[in-house]
Amino acid sequence: MAWLRGFGSYLPDRIVSNVEIGSMTGADPAWILQVSGIEQRRFAGTGETVVSLGARAAQDCLAACGAGASEVGLILMSSGTAERRFPGPASAVGMELGIAGIPAIDLPLASAGSLFGLTLAAQLAGAYGNVLVIASEIMSRAISLTVEGRETAILFGDGAGACLVGAEPGIAQFVDAVLHSDGEFAEVLRLEHDGSIHMDGKTVIMQAARKLPRAITELLERNRQAASEVEAILLHQANLNLLTRVAQSVKVPENRCYSNVARYGNTSSASMLIAADEWWREQAGKWPGPVVFAAFGAGLNWGAMLVR
Amino acid sequence: MNDQTRILAILRQVAGKPIEPSPEDSLFESGLLDSFTLTDLVGALEGEFGIRIPDSDLTPRKFDSMARIEAYVASKR
Numbered sequence: 001m002a003w004l005r006g007f008g009s010y011l012p013d014r015i016v017s018n019v020e021i022g023s024m025t026g027a028d029p030a031w032i033l034q035v036s037g038i039e040q041r042r043f044a045g046t047g048e049t050v051v052s053l054g055a056r057a058a059q060d061c062l063a064a065c066g067a068g069a070s071e072v073g074l075i076l077m078s079s080g081t082a083e084r085r086f087p088g089p090a091s092a093v094g095m096e097l098g099i100a101g102i103p104a105i106d107l108p109l110a111s112a113g114s115l116f117g118l119t120l121a122a123q124l125a126g127a128y129g130n131v132l133v134i135a136s137e138i139m140s141r142a143i144s145l146t147v148e149g150r151e152t153a154i155l156f157g158d159g160a161g162a163c164l165v166g167a168e169p170g171i172a173q174f175v176d177a178v179l180h181s182d183g184e185f186a187e188v189l190r191l192e193h194d195g196s197i198h199m200d201g202k203t204v205i206m207q208a209a210r211k212l213p214r215a216i217t218e219l220l221e222r223n224r225q226a227a228s229e230v231e232a233i234l235l236h237q238a239n240l241n242l243l244t245r246v247a248q249s250v251k252v253p254e255n256r257c258y259s260n261v262a263r264y265g266n267t268s269s270a271s272m273l274i275a276a277d278e279w280w281r282e283q284a285g286k287w288p289g290p291v292v293f294a295a296f297g298a299g300l301n302w303g304a305m306l307v308r
Numbered sequence: 309m310n311d312q313t314r315i316l317a318i319l320r321q322v323a324g325k326p327i328e329p330s331p332e333d334s335l336f337e338s339g340l341l342d343s344f345t346l347t348d349l350v351g352a353l354e355g356e357f358g359i360r361i362p363d364s365d366l367t368p369r370k371f372d373s374m375a376r377i378e379a380y381v382a383s384k385r
Contacts, residue, residue, distance in 0.1 A: 050330070148366075184364055185381035201343065201344045202342075202346070202368045203343075203366070203367050204348075204369060205319045205344065206343050206346055206347055206350075206367070206368070207363060207366055209343070209344060209347040210347060210350075210363060210366060211363065228369075241344060245344055245347075
């Protein structure tokens with residue numbers, strides 16, 4: 001049995017509007033809004049790193065939970081934009097938090113990494129106690145701010161999110177999760193070393209628009225949970241049109257599908273936890289009922305998680 | 309009703325307008341379909357023709373024109 005104890009997030013200060021990104025890529029700001037629902041995104045400063053963003057989100061999370069770093073028994077950290085091949089950022093974040101010596105595992109999974117992290121944390125909390133799940137991404141250093149790269153560059157932003165998962169009662173109880181991976185479409189969304197993101201957007205959207213609702217439906221049916229009773233869907237914030245489509249497909253009212261993609265763009269694996277943090281802060285301390293987390297991303301990796 | 313007529317009816321329903329594409333017209337480049345409406349199209353084709361379209365076939369090139377859709381549907385029977 002595992003519980004969510006709380007969330008945290010960190011967004012860099014620099015706001016990049018559609019006008020500004022349009023000036024760099026030749027994209028029409030109105031077109032950006034139309035195709036993505038994104039109005040602005042954040043870009044990390046030159047001195048910021050995946051580790052520093054992740055550490056800030058982790059500190060925010062621990063503070064929100066009223067927990068000390070010394071209570072953490074395991075760190076799971078997802079990032080698709082870590083600055084180097086190894087070591088990954090997880091151990092460095094542990095050091096930043098002052099808990100060097102605690103096991104820290106990297107999950108180099110873009111987009112769906114935080115969902116996979118939460119699911120693993122729920123399984124591992126019994127053995128390790130509090131598991132700190134962190135997702136941190138600096139997408140702005142992985143995009144090509146050029147005319148050629150504009151269809152991808154307009155979508156992404158930087159940020160970090162965190163969630164503390166424990167074996168003791170917290171704000172909500174983990175119920176179940178479904179995770180899937182399929183390498184058949186590995187090439188359609190990838191980031192090579194020393195390159196910029198390659199995304200076959202049409203194929204990615206088609207796969208996501210079909211796989212995400214199916215995973216959510218699989219999860220709800222397996223747990224005899226009526227979609228109409230789901231109080232919120234907290235999705236990887238890829239694209240507003242996709243979020244709307246997923247909510248419609250699983251027959252959950254669109255207004256229960258939380259979205260902050262307009263303000264932050266797609267922050268890859270960090271986005272679901274940033275959304276969860278903001279959504280939870282609006283709940284005035286009371287978990288409203290069944291909530292579905294879901295994500296889809298490069299790999300392909302996708303899945304959904306039910307929390308009550 | 310032949311396959312082409314049935315496919316055209318589905319395309320019009322998905323696009324939400326009385327479109328008249330030529331068999332070889334790119335449905336994407338002409339703006340008649342996007343990634344989301346293509347997903348609707350695939351679901352409608354499954355229902356209309358009683359076929360199952362696996363995720364591995366969900367790529368734009370397989371459905372980018374009336375002719376390609378017709379060939380695909382024929383291959384699935």
